[in-house]
Amino acid sequence: MTSALSLGCIADDYTGASDLANTLTRAGLRTVQTIGVPPDDLALPEVDAVVVSLKSRSIEAGLAVERSRASEKWLRGRGARHVLFKICSTFDSTDAGNIGPVMDALRRDSGDTIVLVTPAFPETGRTVYQGNLFVGAVPLNESPLKDHPLNPMHDSNLARVLARQSKTKIGLVNLAAVSRGPDAVRARLADLAGQGFGAAIVDAVFDRDLETIGAVALDHRLSVGASGIGLGLAHALVTSRKTKQNASNTLSDTPVGGPAVCLAGSCSQATLQQVANAEQAMPVLHLDPEQIISGKDESRRALAWAKDRIKDGPILIASSSTPEEVAALQSRHGRNATGHAIEQAMADIADGLVLAGVRRLVVAGGETSGAVVDRLGIPAFLVGAEIAAGVPVLRAVGAKAGEMLLALKSGNFGGPEFFSDALKLMR
């Protein structure tokens, strides 16, 4: 990688990073996803955009800030004029952060007076109107995100949510301004900046709104949002010829072969349905979360179960439970301790499976994917075919285990047959 980056991105989790890398690739930017800031000796291809993936969504805010700033510094050092801080399209965060603290720190570093913020991603049903986030037809606080195991979302008004996390005043650029085009958005932002607002939630309902937002965002050095704003930025870069037009990743399509395994640690409604449907297509092992928290035997049991079956075809191992079961477990063991123990069990299982020869792995859940990819020591990914909106096939670069294909699925993404759909594209 020698020429200057057109776009630098920092993603707060690994599934979100692959979602963004997928969007940028499809919009014409050659993109690589790295796990953290890559080591200098990692051979990366020539690309227009790098998405540095962090596991910083649910960690202590100070650490999230530190890691995000280090990533920004690295990206700027590679020539990125604009940096996108990629957050979840459902604004996953708590009142303690980490969207606000990271945004504030990156804004200071970038010198921007005001930051455009929008998690809209219409392709997956995330739209923002009058600063309120909708998931499909319902406001965020009525969506399944109200039951998220780590960051339940109870307020759909994003200006309010972000104001609780940030030190700056949060304004709104409403859809009426966005629909009048880039100059109207610029005028509204200048007005807000003049009144001392340091960030603005920007409404977006259709992809054309994101194209307007992307064009304006390029006037700035920092933006905050989900894949939708990534789409807008990529569109603006490609149409302004600030990058090679119609560029595409030259991704090897050599089959990887060998056993294939799916792991589900997400408890989102979409994943629960996908796990239920997978029962018709492959053997499924439901982990006992109580056993996981009390020791390592559950991972060993799962590995033994898996090793007996992987030669015969794909399998799925899931910890996923209903919101009521999740709440009961958390009340006995605490929210963070529960999440951490199950993530580590998934990582143990993935590690054992790769040692047993598995090279094709589908993982459902952002935190779960983070734990698994970290344990496998994979430093980067290239983007392949799109399995579902926001979920590409990933080809590992520089993995200790050699050639590997992975799919890192956001809990909420994918159709009802996601696991089978993924395996069909991961040869």
Ligand SMILES: Nc1ncnc2c1ncn2[C@@H]1O[C@H](COP(=O)(O)OP(=O)(O)O)[C@@H](O)[C@H]1O
């Ligand atoms: N049965 C369970 N009970 C409680 N927590 C669970 C259970 N299974 C998984 N978890 C935890 O829930 C969290 C799910 O988050 P994540 O993997 O990011 O999924 P999503 O993509 O849906 O947000 C993880 O911390 C995971 O370890």
Ligand SMILES: O=C(O)[C@@H](O)C(=O)COP(=O)(O)O
């Ligand atoms: O923007 C999105 O919705 C996703 O890219 C994303 O960040 C997913 O997070 P998880 O649902 O926690 O996997």
